Amino acid sequence: MDSVIITGAGTGLGRELALKYGKEGYHLILVGRSEESLSEVRKQLNNAHIMVMDIRNKQEVDANIQSLLKEYKVVGLINNAGIGFFGPFDKIRENEIEEMFQTNVLGTMYMTQAVLPNICKLDGSFVMNIISTAGLRGKVNESAYVASKFAVRGFTESIQKEYEEKPVLISAVYMGGMNTPFWKDSEHVKDPSKFRSPAEVAEIIFSQKEKECVVIESK
Ligand SMILES: NC(=O)c1ccc[n+]([C@@H]2O[C@H](COP(=O)([O-])OP(=O)(O)OC[C@H]3O[C@@H](n4cnc5c(N)ncnc54)[C@H](OP(=O)(O)O)[C@@H]3O)[C@@H](O)[C@H]2O)c1
Numbered sequence: 001m002d003s004v005i006i007t008g009a010g011t012g013l014g015r016e017l018a019l020k021y022g023k024e025g026y027h028l029i030l031v032g033r034s035e036e037s038l039s040e041v042r043k044q045l046n047n048a049h050i051m052v053m054d055i056r057n058k059q060e061v062d063a064n065i066q067s068l069l070k071e072y073k074v075v076g077l078i079n080n081a082g083i084g085f086f087g088p089f090d091k092i093r094e095n096e097i098e099e100m101f102q103t104n105v106l107g108t109m110y111m112t113q114a115v116l117p118n119i120c121k122l123d124g125s126f127v128m129n130i131i132s133t134a135g136l137r138g139k140v141n142e143s144a145y146v147a148s149k150f151a152v153r154g155f156t157e158s159i160q161k162e163y164e165e166k167p168v169l170i171s172a173v174y175m176g177g178m179n180t181p182f183w184k185d186s187e188h189v190k191d192p193s194k195f196r197s198p199a200e201v202a203e204i205i206f207s208q209k210e211k212e213c214v215v216i217e218s219k
Helices: 012-023 035-043 058-071 094-119 143-162 198-207
Strands: 002-007 027-032 048-052 073-079 126-130 169-175 213-216
Touching (some): 002 012, 012 027, 012 198, 035 048, 048 058, 094 143, 143 169, 169 198, 198 213
Parallel strands (some): 002 027, 027 048, 126 169
16 A cells, blocks of 8 residues: 655644545555644544654654655655744744744755655655745745745755656645644734635645646635
């Protein structure tokens, strides 16, 4: 059975992508730091493996991915885990900038480096990077988050070129706001309930999963 690794699979979009890919017949490897939320998602899937891991830790990523690759036929990686801190640029804290870059940029690169070379020759293999419309254009009070997402876009476009001779599909997904726990500690967005649901976004992503670039603007 083909396995797909999804980071940040315990909540929000990652959870909905896991449920969708599970329904479509894939085995899921659910990555995140909270075992509790990953276990809740696993309960809704017939067949899933939990990997409690912090994607910011390269040693942890390398060791865990090596053991997963021995156990499962991994064909896909969805780099979905991400965090955001918002506010005027002069108020953003050093630790917030660092955490965003460590998670959104370095975590995505560590995961990709551990997985991609091992799957890139398989037909049907893929790496999908969940970015944001923040990876397409600048936004007020989102400077550091936008900078981190532009970095992921640059990384994605570069590996698309580097691996273009290989059968692996490397894709970038840019979506607008979603109603997820992403906003729970933030006042940046007044009413996230107006956003698309992560389930709707997961459906759209799955329906366009053969494309190198998917843009899902806010409603
Ligand atoms: N919500 C939006 O409006 C929106 C819009 C555009 C793009 N996005 C992007 O969509 C992606 C998913 O976000 P979401 O909205 O679904 O938010 P979310 O519910 O907060 O999901 C983020 C997930 O990432 C995991 N995570 C965070 N840091 C991690 C780490 N160091 N190691 C492993 N897992 C980690 C979290 O789980 P743990 O805390 O348990 O690790 C969480 O499950 C993110 O990349 C985000 O930037 C969101």
